Amino acid sequence: MTSSPIIAPSILASDFSRLADEVHAIEGAADWLHVDVMDNHFVPNLTIGLPVVQSLRKATSIPFDVHLMIAHPERWAPGYAEAGAYNVTFHAEACDDPVGLAKTLRAAGAKAGLAIDRDTPVEPYLELLPYLDTVLIMTIKAGFGGQSFLPEMLDKVRDVRRRVSVGHLDVRVEVDGGIAADTIEQAAEAGADAFVAGTAVYGAADPAQAVRKLRALAAERMGISM
Ligand SMILES: O=C(CO)[C@@H](O)[C@H](O)COP(=O)(O)O
Numbered sequence: 559m560t561s562s563p564i565i566a567p568s569i570l571a572s573d574f575s576r577l578a579d580e581v582h583a584i585e586g587a588a589d590w591l592h593v594d595v596m597d598n599h600f601v602p603n604l605t606i607g608l609p610v611v612q613s614l615r616k617a618t619s620i621p622f623d624v625h626l627m628i629a630h631p632e633r634w635a636p637g638y639a640e641a642g643a644y645n646v647t648f649h650a651e652a653c654d655d656p657v658g659l660a661k662t663l664r665a666a667g668a669k670a671g672l673a674i675d676r677d678t679p680v681e682p683y684l685e686l687l688p689y690l691d692t693v694l695i696m697t698i699k700a701g702f703g704g705q706s707f708l709p710e711m712l713d714k715v716r717d718v719r720r721r722v723s724v725g726h727l728d729v730r731v732e733v734d735g736g737i738a739a740d741t742i743e744q745a746a747e748a749g750a751d752a753f754v755a756g757t758a759v760y761g762a763a764d765p766a767q768a769v770r771k772l773r774a775l776a777a778e779r780m781g782i783s784m
Pocket residue numbers: 568570571592594625627698699700701702703704705734735736737754755756757758
């Protein structure tokens with residue numbers, strides 16, 4: 559089954575002083591809102607946490623795609639599910655029991671996602687796919703927006719896509735980092751069907767139009783007529 563592309567603007571690239579307005583700017587055009595949670599431990603950067611997600615949840619109906627770049631995700635991830643996140647993604651490198659946490663997230667009503675950072679191979683995690691709804695392949699080193707896309711990460715996307723197809727699994731293959739008009743097609747070609755874009759959306763004069771353009775490029779490469 560081929561799914562329509564998901565475009566998920568990352569609010570990390572938005573103006574945090576106008577957070578609700580920035581979300582409204584892509585509402586109606588985007589599929590998910592990507593929320594990068596960083597804790598200054600798992601990654602050096604520090605962004606936003608649960609109170610901001612809880613407040614923002616009341617300001618929009620767009621599904622939240624929460625990307626937890628935090629240590630001890632088993633302690634914090636369920637709170638994001640309870641706050642109404644659609645998809646909660648935690649890092650393989652930070653979690654001792656990814657299957658257990660995925661089950662907990664699903665029981666709390668969220669989709670469960672596993673993220674794989676730049677220096678982590680994906681093979682050991684392929685057997686976990688039946689427990690997951692999303693695999694997020696970092697196409698940069700996690701921690702900061704605005705970095706350059708790493709095409710060598712696409713082998714991981716191909717590996718996950720192959721296993722999803724062979725197993726007829728319902729798992730989104732998401733890419734995150736440096737996704738823009740000049741990189742999204744290669745990611746789609748490799749088998750990604752969900753695309754995070756921060757700078758390419760919020761750095762554009764018209765963020766909603768940038769989302770529509772990215773979706774059209776991905777869909778064309780995926781052979782989907784929109
Ligand atoms: O998770 C992260 C960064 O660690 C990303 O979600 C970035 O925020 C994407 O930003 P761009 O690379 O698209 O600017």
